[in-house]
Amino acid sequence: MNLRRDLTFSELNMRPRQSLVANPEACTGCRTCETVCSLVKVGRIQPESARLRVEREPFEGLFRPHVCRQCSTPHCLRACPEKAIGISPKTGAVIIDRSKCQGCGSCAEACPFGMIVFQAEEGQAAKCDLCGGQPNCLRVCPTSALGLVFFGPRSEG
Amino acid sequence: MRPESGGWAGGILRVDLSGRSSRVSPSEPYVERFVGGLGLAAKIAWDEISPGCSALGAENKLIFAAGPLTGTLAPGSGRLEVVAKSPRTYPQETVTRSGLGGHWGRELKLAGYDALVLEGRAERPVYLLIRRDGVEFHPAEDLWGQDTFATQKLLRRRHGPRSQAVCIGPAGENQVLSATIMSETSFCAGKSGFGAVMGAKKVKAVVVDGSGGSIGVAHPGRLIQLQAHYRELLGVSPMREWTVGYVPPAHHLEFFNNYRSGNASCFGCPLQCMAFVRVPGLEPSQISCVNWFYLNPAHDYYGPGLEADQAFWSANLLSNKLGLDTFELAGVAPWLKDLYQAGLIDEKSAGLPLSRFGSREYISQLIESIAFRRGLGDVLALGAARAAEKLPGAWPIYERYYPAHGQTEHDSVRNFPGIALLWALDSRDPMIDHHAYRHLSVTRLRWPQPHGLTREQAEAAAEKIFGDKTAIDHSTYQAKARAVAYCQNRSCVMNALVLCDLLYPIFISQSRSDRLGDTAAESRLFSAVTGRETTEPELDLIGERIFTLERAIMVREGRTRAEDTLHQGHFQDLAQDSPAARAGGTGYGLAADDSRAVPRADFERAKTEYYNIRGYDPETGVPTRQTLLDLGLEEVAAELWPQGSAGPAAGPAGERGDP
Numbered sequence: 001m002n003l004r005r006d007l008t009f010s011e012l013n014m015r016p017r018q019s020l021v022a023n024p025e026a027c028t029g030c031r032t033c034e035t036v037c038s039l040v041k042v043g044r045i046q047p048e049s050a051r052l053r054v055e056r057e058p059f060e061g062l063f064r065p066h067v068c069r070q071c072s073t074p075h076c077l078r079a080c081p082e083k084a085i086g087i088s089p090k091t092g093a094v095i096i097d098r099s100k101c102q103g104c105g106s107c108a109e110a111c112p113f114g115m116i117v118f119q120a121e122e123g124q125a126a127k128c129d130l131c132g133g134q135p136n137c138l139r140v141c142p143t144s145a146l147g148l149v150f151f152g153p154r155s156e157g
Numbered sequence: 158m159r160p161e162s163g164g165w166a167g168g169i170l171r172v173d174l175s176g177r178s179s180r181v182s183p184s185e186p187y188v189e190r191f192v193g194g195l196g197l198a199a200k201i202a203w204d205e206i207s208p209g210c211s212a213l214g215a216e217n218k219l220i221f222a223a224g225p226l227t228g229t230l231a232p233g234s235g236r237l238e239v240v241a242k243s244p245r246t247y248p249q250e251t252v253t254r255s256g257l258g259g260h261w262g263r264e265l266k267l268a269g270y271d272a273l274v275l276e277g278r279a280e281r282p283v284y285l286l287i288r289r290d291g292v293e294f295h296p297a298e299d300l301w302g303q304d305t306f307a308t309q310k311l312l313r314r315r316h317g318p319r320s321q322a323v324c325i326g327p328a329g330e331n332q333v334l335s336a337t338i339m340s341e342t343s344f345c346a347g348k349s350g351f352g353a354v355m356g357a358k359k360v361k362a363v364v365v366d367g368s369g370g371s372i373g374v375a376h377p378g379r380l381i382q383l384q385a386h387y388r389e390l391l392g393v394s395p396m397r398e399w400t401v402g403y404v405p406p407a408h409h410l411e412f413f414n415n416y417r418s419g420n421a422s423c424f425g426c427p428l429q430c431m432a433f434v435r436v437p438g439l440e441p442s443q444i445s446c447v448n449w450f451y452l453n454p455a456h457d458y459y460g461p462g463l464e465a466d467q468a469f470w471s472a473n474l475l476s477n478k479l480g481l482d483t484f485e486l487a488g489v490a491p492w493l494k495d496l497y498q499a500g501l502i503d504e505k506s507a508g509l510p511l512s513r514f515g516s517r518e519y520i521s522q523l524i525e526s527i528a529f530r531r532g533l534g535d536v537l538a539l540g541a542a543r544a545a546e547k548l549p550g551a552w553p554i555y556e557r558y559y560p561a562h563g564q565t566e567h568d569s570v571r572n573f574p575g576i577a578l579l580w581a582l583d584s585r586d587p588m589i590d591h592h593a594y595r596h597l598s599v600t601r602l603r604w605p606q607p608h609g610l611t612r613e614q615a616e617a618a619a620e621k622i623f624g625d626k627t628a629i630d631h632s633t634y635q636a637k638a639r640a641v642a643y644c645q646n647r648s649c650v651m652n653a654l655v656l657c658d659l660l661y662p663i664f665i666s667q668s669r670s671d672r673l674g675d676t677a678a679e680s681r682l683f684s685a686v687t688g689r690e691t692t693e694p695e696l697d698l699i700g701e702r703i704f705t706l707e708r709a710i711m712v713r714e715g716r717t718r719a720e721d722t723l724h725q726g727h728f729q730d731l732a733q734d735s736p737a738a739r740a741g742g743t744g745y746g747l748a749a750d751d752s753r754a755v756p757r758a759d760f761e762r763a764k765t766e767y768y769n770i771r772g773y774d775p776e777t778g779v780p781t782r783q784t785l786l787d788l789g790l791e792e793v794a795a796e797l798w799p800q801g802s803a804g805p806a807a808g809p810a811g812e813r814g815d816p
Contacts, residue, residue: 028422028429031260035230035425036384039377045229046371047267055318056260058341059310061418061433061441140230140384142427143420 001097003086013072016152017092018130020052020138022065027145029056029063033137040136041126042119049119051128052137065145067137068115068128070094072151076127079110092152093130101125163373164225164687165193166266169201172285172292174358175215175277179292184271190789193271194224195254195652196703198240201274202252203706203793208713212244212350213332213357215278221257221265221323221363222272224655228263228372228424230384231682232391233657235423237262245334245350246584247542247563248720252710253584255351257323258423258657259344264321267367275358284324284362286316289370297361301330304478305339306440312364324362325352326480328528332356333538335485335527339477342442343431344423347482348564348586350540375688383685387678388427391660392667395608396430400445402592402600408456409449412466428659436470437463448473450487451520458515468517475521479528484586488558488565489541490514490523493533495557501550508532541565556726562586568595570723570755574634577755578641578763581721584711590648593664594640597622598629601665610665614672621673622664634759638767646700650679653703702788705771705780709793718778721764723755730754 007015034050042049055064074094077085084100085107087093096107103123108116117126128135130148138146165184172179187197198220210216223237236258243253265273268289282297300308305326312322322340329336329352336352337345346352374380397420398413399405416436420429421443431445451472459465476483496502497511504511509526513519526534536544542563545555560570560577564586570577575594579587588595597618601610610618616626623629623643627636647662656679663674680693708716731752768775772784785794 025419028420028426028431030235030422030424030426030429032230032384032425032427036381038371039230039374039381042371043377044371044373048369049371057318058443059306059441061421061435061443063419063421136381140381140388142388143429 001086001095001099002089003095003097004089005083005086007087009073012074012077012087014152015072015087015092016150017070017072017087018133019070019093019149019151020067020128020130020135021147021149022067023145023147024062024064026143027054027063027065028143029054029058030142032140032142033065033146036136036140040131049117049126051115051117051126063145066113066115067146068094069113070128070130075110075112076107076116079106081106088129088132091130091133094127095129096125096127098124098126162688163375164229164683166223166269166271166370166372168270169197169272169274170270170287170292171274171276173276174279174283174360177279177294181270188225190699191703191706192224192650192653192699194222194227194655195238195240195649196699196706197224197272197653198222198238198254199252199703199706199710201272202240202242203710206242206252206710208710208715210242212242212250212354215358217242217354217357219275219351219354219358219360220272221274222655223262223266224271224653225687226654226656226682228266229374229686230380230425231654231656231686232384232388232425232427233423233660234425234655235259235262236655236657237265238652238655239338239346239349239351241349241351241354243349243351243585244332244353245348245540245563247540249715251584251714251716252707253349254652254707255338255346255349255585256589256652256655256658257338257340257344257346259321259340260424261321261323261340261344261365262655263372263424264365264367266372267370268365269367269370273363275355275360275363278357279359282330282359282361284312284360284364286320287363287365289367297359300324300361302327305480306342306478308362309339309341312362316364316366319368320364320366322362322364324480325355325360326478326528328480328538329353329356330361331528331530331538333481333527333530334540334543335482335538337477337480337482339480343445343448343477344443345477345482347484348589352480374686376685379685380682383678383682387663387675387682389668390666390675390678391427391663392669394428394430394667395604396428396659400430400432401449402446402596404604405449406453408461409452411461412452412469416466423657426657426660428657430659434470436466439467439470440474442474442477444473447484447487448477450483451490454490454515454520455517456515458513464517468515468520471517472520472524475524479524481524481528484565484567485541486520486524489527489537490520492541492551492555492558493523495554496548496551499550499554501548501554502533506533508534553726556724557731559724560727561723568599570727571753573599573631574759574763575628575631575637575641575644577723577727577760578634578637578767579644581723581760581764582641582645582767584707584716587648590652590658591644592658593647593662594644597664598631608667610672617671618664618673622676634756634763638763639770642767642770643697645704646697647676648700649703649707650696650700653699654679654683656682698788702790705784705788706790706793708773708780709785709790709797712779712797716778718764718768718776721778727755728757728760
């Protein structure tokens with residue numbers, strides 16, 4: 001897998017990157033994002049395999065989409081003993097190389113946001129890879145409750 | 158490569174409440190002919206609910222049936238159908254249906270079940286917890302008597318936020334015939350009195366946690382493309398802004414501006430026809446469509462302001478918390494006001510503040526009296542029709558709000574011939590399943606641009622869908638029979654899959670300039686999800702089969718052509734100065750000049766045309782033996798037309814007609 005590994009702290013921290021952002025006020029809790037994510041990633045509708053999740057509080061009217069932040073300093077990446085996690089040169093996203101993942105769970109333990117999922121059948125970790133820069137969840141969200149932002153140096157002008 | 162088969166979860170879970178046991182059978186034997194949802198449930202009802210069964214007896218079966226598209230990426234796939242013998246239908250109890258949106262249907266499928274059948278009756282109050290590894294019976298004495306919000310909040314704490322519940326409130330426990338089955342704050346199987354059936358079975362709630370489960374999809378890529386295509390074609394409906402299908406009055410929009418915190422939706426839905434609302438001093442809740450029933454009376458009583466908004470909001474909250482159908486209340490509340498004004502009931506004997514229609518006290522006390530069966534509420538708990546039989550002089554005014562089957566007006570049967578036929582030929586309010594025809598022929602013609610339809614656009618769509626633009630001409634009964642039969646078949650397809658009636662069939666597009674929709678959407682989505690390549694005509698045939706199976710169930714219960722009618726008052730002009738004419742309807746009738754009579758001769762001629770189109774005997778309304786065989790309903794033919802008999806096997810004698 002063509003991933004950038006062994007980056008220094010500053011290279012990692014200052015890298016240009018894309019990230020999903022969630023807008024809970026616009027979310028209606030329909031879970032279409034979760035559904036399409038699991039369909040794309042595992043070919044079935046399986047909420048636990050979705051790389052994002054919607055927390056619903058139906059008696060408060062609160063619907064909170066939780067997405068991977070593609071952290072500037074990814075705890076998951078640093079925690080992986082196999083160095084199976086690297087950075088996509090194209091999007092700056094934090095990617096798990098499944099050919100290296102042993103399923104030890106260190107990344108899941110390290111993630112402060114609970115965004116690492118385990119695909120039960122294969123025993124490997126998985127996470128949001130931004131679908132290569134065109135996230136399917138973003139495409140299907142009927143309310144624009146999800147957005148894609150760019151972090152990094154701005155060009156002049 | 159052979160595609161993975163998808164859609165169905167595979168199991169039917171049967172819970173014997175009397176024996177506290179459960180068993181699972183495959184859904185596969187039902188799939189080929191009846192698909193799922195309404196079709197599967199109607200087949201179970203045909204096989205297992207005897208015509209003499211009492212709706213509130215232990216022998217009734219309460220069937221919750223999802224379909225192959227429930228819980229998938231298909232737009233509007235958050236629904237399932239509930240089917241049982243209904244205690245609410247009038248004049249006699251009959252097997253009927255009620256849809257339920259939200260998130261519970263998906264969870265049931267993730268747990269591994271296409272359907273849940275509740276059989277028998279528990280000795281003491283129970284709730285069920287369903288997971289992939291089985292069913293648990295839990296005592297529900299501590300929940301019995303609690304409202305639907307409190308019940309679900311407690312169950313969520315007990316079984317985790319992933320769990321989804323359906324439950325009943327005190328109205329269902331007390332077997333009020335207009336009691337609902339509730340999920341969350343306003344997802345509701347409301348029309349068919351199934352809350353009373355669940356209460357009679359002493360089941361307070363059914364909690365499902367489908368953790369670890371999945372739903373297969375045969376062609377994921379195709380499904381994703383179709384989802385995008387149909388979401389785009391459907392476009393943005395103003396119902397997202399209004400939550401109702403008509404142009405709302407200014408104070409409705411003002412209410413939203415003040416109190417809406419966001420929109421809400423069922424699972425998998427782009428429409429978002431519900432809003433989430435916070436009114437100061439009261440609990441927050443979702444609101445949609447008929448939940449608005451007390452807004453106008455409250456504003457007339459108090460004038461604009463917080464007091465009126467609180468009165469209206471408490472009506473919505475209280476009916477959903479106690480588990481009463483708001484559509485029933487939309488008819489009962491003004492009907493009682495009229496009875497009071499006509500001097501037919503009084504405050505003292507009713508035990509209600511009848512002179513204060515529009516006040517918070519009026520509606521709160523009315524709802525509580527029905528849910529807890531106190532005073533006049535004990536009579537109203539039988540449903541408006543049966544109550545109207547008991548209250549001297551009440552029937553003519555009752556009819557103003559109730560077209561047929563004891564269910565509240567939902568589009569004027571006087572004004573719209575197609576809608577009159579849909580009402581007459583159904584077992585319940587049909588309009589929930591026929592939003593598409595209603596929107597094409599009535600509602601959207603009244604919407605402002607850019608949302609609305611011009612007459613020319615509507616006629617072009619009708620020409621394309623029905624082959625005849627007269628199908629939406631409300632001045633004549635011509636061309637209605639065929640359109641009605643087609644719409645019924647399509648509603649059966651939709652309810653078998655199960656998809657939402659606010660989106661399907663797609664008669665109209667909000668995004669195309671010519672507004673033409675696409676009636677092939679269901680078959681394309683069904684093929685992509687299940688891998689069973691099925692054309693639109695093939696699905697239509699399944700819809701026709703399911704409709705005729707429902708018809709056969711009614712026939713076995715005693716239904717004939719004579720009962721395919723409206724309450725008889727609708728065949729007479731209303732004198733403009735009669736109390737009934739002054740009543741002015743519920744506001745859901747969209748009636749401009751609805752004092753005119755339904756023309757009986759035209760109506761009956763259209764019925765004859767309809768039976769001939771369907772292959773039913775026009776004398777009796779019974780499907781002929783040949784029709785049943787043509788539709789692949791051999792077992793129905795064998796029972797309705799026993800060997801050597803000249804006529805159909807007689808059903809039990811039902812109550813007939815109106816008093």
